[in-house]
Amino acid sequence: SGACRLSFYDMEYGTAAADIAFDGDVSDMEIGFNSGHLLEVIGRACPAGGDIKLRMATSGDPVLITGEQHGWSGVLMPMRV
8 A cells, every 4th residue: 555656758748757546465576568558548438537456466567447437447558668
């Protein structure tokens, strides 16, 4: 439990970082996603905003994403970091 640091890098727009609430058992993990794909999946999982759940085994495995949109789940493939 605690916080998770999200950091973003885009060649055109630069970098950004944000700390978000986090509840999980992961100590250190670095995983990369296409930002457009991640935003689209989050928007579909929680169209009105809210909590999302990301389930993964390792940083190289597909991520199962669920949110407050009842009955909806998505899978997002990570990029190599």
